[in-house]
Amino acid sequence: MGAYILKRLISAVPVLLGITxxxxxxxxxxxxxxxxxxxxxxxxxxxxxxxxxDLGLDQPLINRYFIWLGNMLTGDFGRSYSLNRPxxxxxxxxxxxTLILAGVSFVMCSVLGILAGVVSATRQYGFADKAITxxxxxxxxxxxxxxGMMMILLFAVNLRLLPVSGMYAIYGGGDLPxxxxxxxxPATALAVVxxxxxxxxxxxxxxxxxRQDYIRTARAxxxxxxxxxxxxALRAAMVSIIxxxxxxxxxxxxxxxxxxxxxxxxxxxxxxxxxxxxRDIILVQGGVVFVAGAYVFFNIVVDVAQxxxxxxxxx
Amino acid sequence: MTTFLKLLFRxxxxxxxxxxxxxILLLALITPILPLADPDVTATADRFQRPFSTGHLxxxxxxGRDLLSRLLWGTRLSLAVxxxxxxxxxxxxxxxxxxxxxxxxRTDNIIMRGVDxxxxxxxxxxxxxxxxxxxxxxxxxxxxxAAVNIPFFARxxxxxxxxxxxxxFIDAARLAGMGHTRIILTELLPNVLSTIVIAxxxxxxxxILETAGLSFLGLGSQPPQxxxxxxxxxARSALITNPHTSVVPGIMIFLIVxxxxxxxxxxxxxxxxxxRSGALTRPRAVTLxxxxxxxxxxxxxxxxxxxxxxxQFHVGPRVYRAVNKVSLHVxxxxxxxxxxxxxxxxxxxxxxxxxxxxxxxxxxxxxxxxYEGEDLLAASYDSLRRKRGNNVAYIFQDPLSTLHPLYxxxxxxxxxxxxxxxxxxxxxxxxxIELLKAxxxxxxxxxxxxxxxxMSGGMRQRVGIAMALANDPDVIIADExxxxxxxxxxxxxxxxxxxxRRERGLAIIFxxxxxxxxxxxxxxxxxMYAGRIVExxxxxxxxxxxxxxxxxxxxxxxxxxxxxxxELAAIPGLPPVVSDLPPGCAFAxxxxxxxxxxxxxxxxxxxxxxxxxxxxxPEEELA
Numbered sequence: 036m037g038a039y040i041l042k043r044l045i046s047a048v049p050v051l052l053g054i055t056x057x058x059x060x061x062x063x064x065x066x067x068x069x070x071x072x073x074x075x076x077x078x079x080x081x082x083x084x085x086x087x088x089d090l091g092l093d094q095p096l097i098n099r100y101f102i103w104l105g106n107m108l109t110g111d112f113g114r115s116y117s118l119n120r121p122x123x124x125x126x127x128x129x130x131x132x133t134l135i136l137a138g139v140s141f142v143m144c145s146v147l148g149i150l151a152g153v154v155s156a157t158r159q160y161g162f163a164d165k166a167i168t169x170x171x172x173x174x175x176x177x178x179x180x181x182x183g184m185m186m187i188l189l190f191a192v193n194l195r196l197l198p199v200s201g202m203y204a205i206y207g208g209g210d211l212p213x214x215x216x217x218x219x220x221p222a223t224a225l226a227v228v229x230x231x232x233x234x235x236x237x238x239x240x241x242x243x244x245x246r247q248d249y250i251r252t253a254r255a256x257x258x259x260x261x262x263x264x265x266x267x268a269l270r271a272a273m274v275s276i277i278x279x280x281x282x283x284x285x286x287x288x289x290x291x292x293x294x295x296x297x298x299x300x301x302x303x304x305x306x307x308x309x310x311x312x313x314r315d316i317i318l319v320q321g322g323v324v325f326v327a328g329a330y331v332f333f334n335i336v337v338d339v340a341q342x343x344x345x346x347x348x349x350x
Numbered sequence: 351m352t353t354f355l356k357l358l359f360r361x362x363x364x365x366x367x368x369x370x371x372x373x374i375l376l377l378a379l380i381t382p383i384l385p386l387a388d389p390d391v392t393a394t395a396d397r398f399q400r401p402f403s404t405g406h407l408x409x410x411x412x413x414g415r416d417l418l419s420r421l422l423w424g425t426r427l428s429l430a431v432x433x434x435x436x437x438x439x440x441x442x443x444x445x446x447x448x449x450x451x452x453x454x455x456r457t458d459n460i461i462m463r464g465v466d467x468x469x470x471x472x473x474x475x476x477x478x479x480x481x482x483x484x485x486x487x488x489x490x491x492x493x494x495x496a497a498v499n500i501p502f503f504a505r506x507x508x509x510x511x512x513x514x515x516x517x518x519f520i521d522a523a524r525l526a527g528m529g530h531t532r533i534i535l536t537e538l539l540p541n542v543l544s545t546i547v548i549a550x551x552x553x554x555x556x557x558i559l560e561t562a563g564l565s566f567l568g569l570g571s572q573p574p575q576x577x578x579x580x581x582x583x584x585a586r587s588a589l590i591t592n593p594h595t596s597v598v599p600g601i602m603i604f605l606i607v608x609x610x611x612x613x614x615x616x617x618x619x620x621x622x623x624x625x626r627s628g629a630l631t632r633p634r635a636v637t638l639x640x641x642x643x644x645x646x647x648x649x650x651x652x653x654x655x656x657x658x659x660x661x662q663f664h665v666g667p668r669v670y671r672a673v674n675k676v677s678l679h680v681x682x683x684x685x686x687x688x689x690x691x692x693x694x695x696x697x698x699x700x701x702x703x704x705x706x707x708x709x710x711x712x713x714x715x716x717x718x719x720x721y722e723g724e725d726l727l728a729a730s731y732d733s734l735r736r737k738r739g740n741n742v743a744y745i746f747q748d749p750l751s752t753l754h755p756l757y758x759x760x761x762x763x764x765x766x767x768x769x770x771x772x773x774x775x776x777x778x779x780x781x782x783i784e785l786l787k788a789x790x791x792x793x794x795x796x797x798x799x800x801x802x803x804x805m806s807g808g809m810r811q812r813v814g815i816a817m818a819l820a821n822d823p824d825v826i827i828a829d830e831x832x833x834x835x836x837x838x839x840x841x842x843x844x845x846x847x848x849x850x851r852r853e854r855g856l857a858i859i860f861x862x863x864x865x866x867x868x869x870x871x872x873x874x875x876x877x878m879y880a881g882r883i884v885e886x887x888x889x890x891x892x893x894x895x896x897x898x899x900x901x902x903x904x905x906x907x908x909x910x911x912x913x914x915x916x917e918l919a920a921i922p923g924l925p926p927v928v929s930d931l932p933p934g935c936a937f938a939x940x941x942x943x944x945x946x947x948x949x950x951x952x953x954x955x956x957x958x959x960x961x962x963x964x965x966x967x968p969e970e971e972l973a
Binding site: 050053054056057058061062064065066172173175176177178180181184185187188192199246247248249251252253254255256257258259260263267270271274285286288289290292293296297307308310311312314316319320323326327330331334344345346347 | 470
């Protein structure tokens, strides 16, 4: 097992390098002079020239890439112009918030989605199945940012049950119950679409497995139906559900950008959007590489989980 | 194509999706000729008018602009941007995919590595990076969304192209001296076009949503020009005071995405061959029992007594009579063979006993299955479950698919034991090892840690037998347990079963299509054809004096060891489909002795107390 994890970690290196190359190439597409783009059109020529030198923009593309990569490897992601602080510090401050939001949301959509899929499959064409299918259809069609706004209107403004936005109350609060109260709406809004997708997939995966001969074997030896479903069938269906969980994690992470804006959540997504609007290229660049890298590592976790589940995968 | 459309529109939800989408598209198309207010003219005095106010059907926004007008123009823009993005992504992505798939080798390798890298990003990060580089704006958002979706097309189309590139017509084109470009454009492209169109139809809704999302973040369309996303984004600051400005564009996005989803699901279902044939089995814990006639009275025959059993498959309007009034019984220590070709109903008979026929489509419509006199078809699920494996156990064919692939065989054995006996794990494990020893698996202590795929076919079959023996059942139903095995292993397993029934007084129902196996193991044999028993009697009698022409022909199919060169007589024709059986003998169309009388009406099983046959021209008269 350890060898397999190590192998997967090593295979992540070229992917991470690829990510940095892609981000670097995209940033090299900036039309005109990047220093002017960063500093704005009112910048003095001296400042532009200084920045060009600081960023190494006077050097050939390939040198610039290796300088940038080398800096990142030593933990230097550059300095944000709009915030006037190191990019990495800013990201690390905000990454926790994104991780909490996306993490809770991911757990919600995985658990609810798989449960809904299992119920749907075992009652195929029954009332529960039709109801779930209908709710799922609505769920995957509502844009998360619109859903978030409607939730604010209903639960925060009209019913006054939950706080409108933010991560903690401004006065008092700061503890776990306070965080939970602030987290319910954004995490739910973020989870809805992924829940629907996972529910659909789990349903069809379960139906496929329930047709298999080994399910009949389990029934023939007198195993209780609940154990047949939750033990034998779901265990086998998880083999095709887990890769989709990995893909959906990417969608949850993506959706968190919208949700962080709607709910004023102090995460990396909101930082990125603000940075783009302020043309803070260095901050965008660092943020994108950091989050994409985190996602690569999450996918390694998914692969390892998959290999633990399926003994047929050669480790 | 017509069946496809028929299936698509039989799906009511897909039809609803199509209608809604068509209406929205039509509205977007005719927007310029509708008598609408200018969407960009501000009138701050009229700001935040409620819906249904005079002159503004949907009210006005924070700058007093008519919301209906802005909604329609915004929808038009959003649809246009989404569709253009889809077209761009499809063109570039498919181009990349075709080139990679057609040239293969290193070109393919390098391109697909790059595509994989792009797919390693959560999509929005890539889109944000592109917008960050190019600057906010609708055009740049479109480029970003298209770029993000290119890998999806490249992957799909490459897959299809790789399959096509090796085919003869491509080789032929190459030999005819056509250049690469011409081959790609005239030979490959027409063949992958349908895949491209399907991939596009499934992603266009997604791309509309993504561009709306970027505009919502303020990175797409810039004021005063509005698409649905930026309308929603601008309305957000007035969400609490004037929610209608948010609700209007939000619902429109929802409607567009939902109608595309509905239509897409309909297309997918209509293309799914399994849904087309309507032959989906559904999973239930017990076969459905819906007995229309009277339940036969208990007649004290045998330990397990199947009486007048009828099992049918209801598929759409068709009814397949897989088991038609079958009566069988077996006594302790006895082995009963049930023999017949595939599709004769022998397996369905066996599975009906413990309610294991997949249901629906399977339904037990008549008869009774009595175990020690109790009718199992009337038993509750719980009582049936307690008998499964404990009193009546099964051995199935093909143990690779009948053993759970993800559990160790030891755990599967332990589970079988603990399903009926509350014993501690250690004790159950000791018993599992004992069972593996009983079926003569070497090194059982280490073998219990094997997964099924780590064992040979013969070993897996022994595990299947061990599992059936786990709770010391009274009856074992073995459904072709040796079919997949080679002859030596087959002989070992048969002698194993024979020992068990002599040692433990087990009753065995042995289902097979092989008379050789029957001769070796069974005391009595029943021959099935088209869901009915056509002959039944002691094995020796039937082997020496088969009465039914079908039995005789079936036996002629078995090569005799040492019998020298002898022609194997296959039975001409195929067994009938059991959905539409003519009256009388089902074998008549394939029978050399058939007369008109054979197909006139019901033929009963008749004969002596031990040997019965369902034939009016038997090979030998039964006295």
